[in-house]
Amino acid sequence: MDIKRIRLKDGVNLTVITDKKFKTDITSVSFLCKTGPEAAIRSSLLTGVLSRCCTQYPSLMELNRTLDGLYDAQLISDASRRGFNHIPTFTVSSLNNRYSLDKTDIRGGCLHVLYNIIFDPALKNGLFDSKIIQSEKQQLKDAINGIRNSRSSYALRRCTEALMADQPLFAPRLGKIEDADGVSAASLTGFYTDMLEKAPVEILSVSSDDDGQIYEFADKAAKRLGDRAPVKITEEVYKEPGKRVKRVSEKAGISQDVLCIGCEYDGCSDDGRSADRALFYDIFFQNPTSYLFENVREKLSLCYYCSALPMLDLKKLIIYAGIDRKNAKRAEEEIIKQLDLIKNGVSEDMIRRCRLALKNDLLAVADSPSRTAAWYTKRVLYGDISETIEDLSSRLDRLRSEDVERVAETVKPSLIFMMKGAADDEA
Amino acid sequence: MKREIVIHKDDVTGESCISFRHKSGVDVLICPNTYSTACAVYTSRYGGADTKFEYDKKIYETPSGIAHFLEHKLFETEDCGDAFRLFSELGADSNAFTSHQATSYTFTSSNDAFYDSLKILLDFVHKPYFTDQSVEKERGIIAEELKMYEDNPDNRCYYELMRCLYKNNAVREDVGGTVDSIKEITPQLLYLCHKVFYSPSNMVLIIAGNVEYDKIISVMDEVVPGGKYKKFKRLSANEPDKAYRRGSRLYMDVSEPLFSFGIKDPDIGNKRLMRKKSVALSILSNMLFGESSDLYCEMYEKGLLSGDIDAGYYYGDDHAYLSVTGESRKPYTVKKRIYETLDKTVADGVDPGEFERAKKIFYANYVYSLQNSQAVAYSLLSFYQSGDDMIKYPKLLSGIDADFAVKCLKELYKKERAAFAVVSPLI
Known part of the structure; x- marks a missing residue:
């Protein structure tokens, strides 16, 4: 396994991991966003809106069919949390080009989709489409409510919330349902613009060969991103528990x-x-x-x-x-x-x-x-x-x-x- | 007896597989690779649906859940130890699982610890040791496992569909049985079922890893018991062609309704054709209901579907069905659209180009299943259980076209064979 880490700009890094035995390629772009409940709901809503369509693939169907044509490439947009920071991550995972049966450039196609999803969203008058936001809000609410269907996951979430009740910076990974309705097209677009301008960015590639396509992708991405402060995750401070449980x-x-x-x-x-x-x-x-x-x-x-x-x-x-x-x-x-x-x-x-x-x-x-x-x-x-x-x-x-x-x-x-x-x- | 060794190679992916029957009667499949870990799965063709059988001129009807109970108990060894600990001495990760058709015991280890781990696996599975006390202790653990599944809405929805489709087939019962049925299980019953179903000729050993054929044979010669075993006969219940019930609705503490649509396939006689039909109908159902389909995209955009939808064709020794499952706030609207889509497909056929695109998904999933030794071993097992050769899958796939898939659907799709189960939120 070979590992390279490259600073593309201040606060924008590329990590390239290669190993001949891998049959799939994985590329992810993570943005380390702000802390707090507002960032949580916007981060998770943004992952839904961006992976729904973009200028080049203006409908969900066109996007999904393009991914199918790339041998079932998986586009995963995920809102995670580390400490109090919320982290929208966009990942594309696909077969390595050597498994292509018809000479399709799977890797190149996937990186193209990933770039367009992140940097070329479908905007109307400079803002995200409010219809799509509404639809993704509903999906997000369903996803948050749906945690209830997995009993242990739901209990863990409720217990975490009880443990963190006195911490105003804390918000669950996907945010809180009651915060969703307050997100407008303007505020979500503002969050997105802010993310591109200021959030530290980590690009990670795991593949079987170092074929140069990831560097082209990273250079192209870096051109859209300015210098920014490096990664710093805000973690909770340890508190000695009281005597009574x-x-x-x-x-x-x-x-x-x-x-x-x-x-x-x-x-x-x-x-x-x-x-x-x-x-x-x-x-x-x-x-x-x-x-x-x-x-x-x-x-x-x-x-x-x-x-x-x-x-x-x-x-x-x-x-x-x-x-x-x-x-x-x-x-x-x-x-x-x-x-x-x-x-x-x-x-x-x-x-x-x-x-x-x-x-x-x-x-x-x-x-x-x-x-x-x-x-x-x-x-x-x-x-x-x-x-x-x-x-x-x-x-x-x-x-x-x-x-x-x-x-x-x-x-x-x-x-x-x-x-x-x-x-x-x-x- | 001379061993007939068959070596298969897939020119598309470069994977190969060796298969032969060991002198004890165990079928063996080995998929060599260069990964750092190796995996073995030892499977008895005895599952949750095998509750009625003939053995030694007697007919037995056993409580549901006994195959699963046996899976739990076999890990216990005569010296009050357990196989988990023996594997743990070598750092191997062991596990077991039971389906309606089979019970599997497995481990993944470093290549260095592989042969010693294999010895443990092949040994403990053939050495049952049960006492009244140990069976009683396990009953408590299994009862908690069953309650956990009882709280799982996906599991409940699946079984609701099975109980709609099937009137008598044992696949309508939970693999693990019920809290009441496991009360009837005794050490004597467990010994009987072990004697009947764990004879070497009813077992298959599957191995994936950087392994040597001769060393595997040597371990098998040393550990797998020889001798003659009486044959048994599975007794399947007569099952009408029509669905037993056309629908059901269950109420649970869920955030929004879950649905499961199914069509029962009574035409399961020709095993060779089943594999091809299964792949063709899985591709077609994915194309009609998967994430790139008109139905999915339309329902998603209208906010009527949440998350993913699963569609495929599944079969075992004595049952087969096509199913479509998901979550929707309007499950009966989805049901209507499913019927409309099926009617249209049967009448008009499908676009061959779209079918070819959908085939890429299945080829990709095949390559994804070759990603590590455990995934390869599990995939080999799944193909073996379907009576097929994993290595020949790309060839099988290339021989399937849209016309064949639509022909299969036309033969399958009769409204009286279909059922729709819903799990709704508590009122």
């Missing part, structure tokens, strides 16, 4: 309750401890021999799933499980007991097994273009790609129990959130 519950029409244990979680994305954290995650909840899987599920039969969602950028970690109401208290106690056990030390045998599992998984990351792209996207957004997959793998070799204990010590429960079903509320 808060309790919140919410009703839903479900047959299985979802228990979420919200925790304060200390650490920084660039503190050099990513290997320590990866090992802690594997030992605590990821591995089939992890503390949560082996004890809460296998030994005590308290649940089918019991896992955790670390959100280091928000300084939060949520442990969650689908449980029967009568087991809620026992599950909560057992989960916290398992966390405490790790704080008191982990066997060398456990560390050896989880280290091996992680190293194997890193081999799988390097085999996969999409996982490689995800790995480096996360790092480029923090402005640092110095940690390669191989680096993390070799750092795992040096970790001991005390490194894992140190991470576990930074996880402190502060909120018990229950998504409760229709069963009688006795517990």
Whole structure:
């Protein structure tokens, strides 16, 4: 795997990753936008509006059929969040040209679509079409409401919102429904113009060969972008939890309750401890021999799933499980007991097994273009790609129990959130 | 017995596959590659729909969910350990899954740990160990898993459609059974089903990775049990050609309605033709209802469809159907448009150029499935279960045209075979 990082302008960078074994090409352009609820809703609405059509492909059908003709190229516009920043990312993923059956230049076609989607939107009198905005608002509202259909995802979202209730800069990844109606054609176009003028930009390419087309694309993009301040993500500041753990519950029409244990979680994305954290995650909840899987599920039969969602950028970690109401208290106690056990030390045998599992998984990351792209996207957004997959793998070799204990010590429960079903509320 | 080894090569993608029958009776497929990880899948042709069978001159009717229960329990070993831990000693990532047709056990490991991991896989699957206590413990975990699926609207909508289309076929029951049906499962029943369905001649081993044929044979010779096994016979229920019910509506805590349209295909006798028909009808349904279709783009722009729509043709040993699923605030308007589209296609045919464009999507999906060892192994399994050769897929695809696809649709499409299931928000 070959990795190149090129500064195109101040605050505009290109990262090119090539590996002969990849069969697909992935190119993404990410804009690191502002913080706050207003930016959240505009960022997610913008991804919908821009990927709906553009001057060259003025309807959804024309755009989708063009992508089909490029061997089912996938255009993915996604609004993500890192810390308090909202990040519209436009990605095109396709087969490598060597798999073209009819000499179609798939790579060139995809980069052409990507450029046009971002830089040549369909405007009316200098503004986005209000009809398209209205239609995409509805899609966005449906998507936000639709999270409710996945019970654990919805419980995690509600628990995160409860944990971040006192933080005015925080907004969910897609924004809040109630903010959507306030977005006008003028304000969304203004957000877009501002994004092109000021937001730090990261272009990432993962492909099998360094054929020059990505450099042409990046140069052309850079011509549309001026110098700007470099990437700086605003993260939450760690807060020591109060002595009393808060309790919140919410009703839903479900047959299985979802228990979420919200925790304060200390650490920084660039503190050099990513290997320590990866090992802690594997030992605590990821591995089939992890503390949560082996004890809460296998030994005590308290649940089918019991896992955790670390959100280091928000300084939060949520442990969650689908449980029967009568087991809620026992599950909560057992989960916290398992966390405490790790704080008191982990066997060398456990560390050896989880280290091996992680190293194997890193081999799988390097085999996969999409996982490689995800790995480096996360790092480029923090402005640092110095940690390669191989680096993390070799750092795992040096970790001991005390490194894992140190991470576990930074996880402190502060909120018990229950998504409760229709069963009688006795517990 | 002499092993007949068949080597297939696809000149379009350069992929190759070796297939043979091991002396024990296990079918083996190997797809060599140069990835850093290797994957093996060991599958019994025993799934959730195999609830009635004849064995040793007796007819058995077992509770639904037993194949899935067996999948959970086989990981437990006689010395109170479990196979997860054995895999974990090697850093291999193991898992298992059950469908209506089959139960699969799998691992992905580094190339170095592959043969030792393979030994574990082939060993534990043939060594059942159940006690009253361990079965009772697993019942609790599985009950929680079933409740989790009960809360999943997509899953509920799918089964609503199956229960509309089929009157007697076991595909109308959840693969995992119900909380009540799994209460009937005992260690004795599990031992019986293992003896009947886990004989080597009812198994297939699929491998993708940087592996050596001789070493695989050596592990198989050492671990896979020999001996003679009695044959069994699957007993399928008689199933009318017509849909059992034309529609159903279920109410759940969902944000907006989900719909699932299906047409039951009673013409499933010719297995060779099934594969070609399946691909042709999947391409056609994608073209008529997928994201580039007139129907999708029109409904999306009117705000009547949210997110993606899935359309395809699916089949197993004793059932086949075409389905279109999605989310819409006006599901019955979508239903009307689906019927109009089908009527028009049967009457007028389709544009051959558009059909060829849609074919590119299926070729691309085939190449996407070759992206890493796990994806290749899962894809090989899927083709094997359909009685087909993955490597020959590009050739199969090139031999399908619009006329053939429309002919298949004409034979399939009878209104009395169709059904429409909806999951609506609670009133």
